[in-house]
Amino acid sequence: VSHQVTLIAVQAGAMQMAGRDEAERGFARTIRQLCVVTLQELREMVQVLRASGGTDREIAPQPVLADLPRLVAESGLETSTTVDLPDTLAQPLQRAVYRFVQEGLTNVRKHAPDATVRVSGRIHGEHVLVDVVNGPARSERLELPGSGLGLIGLGERASLLGGSMESGPQPDDGFALHLRLPVEHVPSAPVV
Incomplete structure (x- = not known):
């Protein structure tokens, strides 16, 4: 919502x-x-x-990797996407990737709505790696409230799946989010 x-x-x-x-x-x-x-x-x-x-928790259809193109298209952001992840990934991993990209795009819209964005995803060794990186804002930012819960939730979701999430500013005044999840996971709690 x-x-x-x-x-x-x-x-x-x-x-x-x-x-x-x-x-x-x-x-x-x-x-x-x-x-x-x-x-x-x-x-x-x-x-x-x-x-x-x-x-x-109410059981409802959850988004998967196949839903990413629609999410990116509906964002309205100038985005290049290179996601090379198999649709055979476990459902919790697919949902985590989707939610990660969703939160990354939401943050760009809030803080740098005219910035270019790069979304990438790949398997490297035994890990799923996903990045959402935006360049600098090219005009005045919108003043929308933020609670910080989005990034906290991403970190919690990554941790539940045995992974990690990092975020921070880039040297060009952009911002980056990096997600790292093990391909094989044993979740400690249900992840939705």
Whole structure:
């Protein structure tokens, strides 16, 4: 949901900048402000749910590697994608890769919406390696709230699968996310 609301906020921000008149820019500003409030309320709700420690989860179809092209296309970002991962990977690994790329693209839209993005995935030895790297922002950033829970959740998901996640700024003012997961895994808890 946060992913979709962020897309709406980004589009409203663009409409606010390019509006033909003050009324149109005002409507876009209102939409963007509502998105910001909604994102904040969603984050607060997630924090409450995380604190409750519930374990019951609704079973629903989860995204897999085959869903990545649609995710990238719908992001609206200038993205080059080189994902060479077999669709025979275990389902928890496929979901982890999908969620990792999803969070990476969401972060780019929030912090550098006009930056170029490179998404890559490959198997190296006994590990699945996935990178989401963006270049520098080419215009003013949108002021969208962030809780940091997205990166924390990615790290937790990677850890549950016996892997790791690293993130940080790049020398060119871009940002990079790196995921490393063992091809063979024994999850310590259900991963959704």
